[in-house]
Amino acid sequence: MIHNNNKTSSVWNMRKLELRNKHLNDFNQAEALRKVAFSYLKFAQASISGHRVASSVLAFKKDGTRSHGRLEGRDRNTNMFRVFGGCNLEISISTVLHAEAITLYKALSEGYTKVQAVGVTSDHEDQIKPLCGACRQLYMYINPLTTIFVFGKDKKVKLKVKLIDTINYPYMSKGKIT
Numbered sequence: 001m002i003h004n005n006n007k008t009s010s011v012w013n014m015r016k017l018e019l020r021n022k023h024l025n026d027f028n029q030a031e032a033l034r035k036v037a038f039s040y041l042k043f044a045q046a047s048i049s050g051h052r053v054a055s056s057v058l059a060f061k062k063d064g065t066r067s068h069g070r071l072e073g074r075d076r077n078t079n080m081f082r083v084f085g086g087c088n089l090e091i092s093i094s095t096v097l098h099a100e101a102i103t104l105y106k107a108l109s110e111g112y113t114k115v116q117a118v119g120v121t122s123d124h125e126d127q128i129k130p131l132c133g134a135c136r137q138l139y140m141y142i143n144p145l146t147t148i149f150v151f152g153k154d155k156k157v158k159l160k161v162k163l164i165d166t167i168n169y170p171y172m173s174k175g176k177i178t
């Protein structure tokens, strides 16, 4: 089936309205994560690998504090959530930062520490994977039940899986993200 951009954008506009109203009855995680992740592909710095990767993170704020963001709202329990986006930054041979890590750091550093889901995509078919091992472990520290969405170049969901189900022997830190 061919992805229908018009249909998606009109549905998305409805979602944005719902988000603006701050009263969310049915929040489509995959749709929001897809929209944000793909919008960040163009910011990727991928001169070393040649693979542009982008990701998105849906996270809730611990308290109900207002925050400005490109995508925010409240769920039915009036908890504040936001969808963050990021891309890979290959700054030098010694500094190659994965999109999924960048996006997670963005969420955490804005106070959105209750990570629910992560989306990832790439402009390179070989690079469309459910996060590398290091990034998965990073998310394990935050929330082992994070849902991973992997989007193909055609924007379809290639894989939806719980993080904990991808790691047989997870390492758990004594550190605690609150």
Ligand SMILES: [Zn+2]
Residues within 6 Å of the ligand: 098, 100, 101, 131, 132, 133, 134, 135, 136
């Ligand atoms: Zn990674």
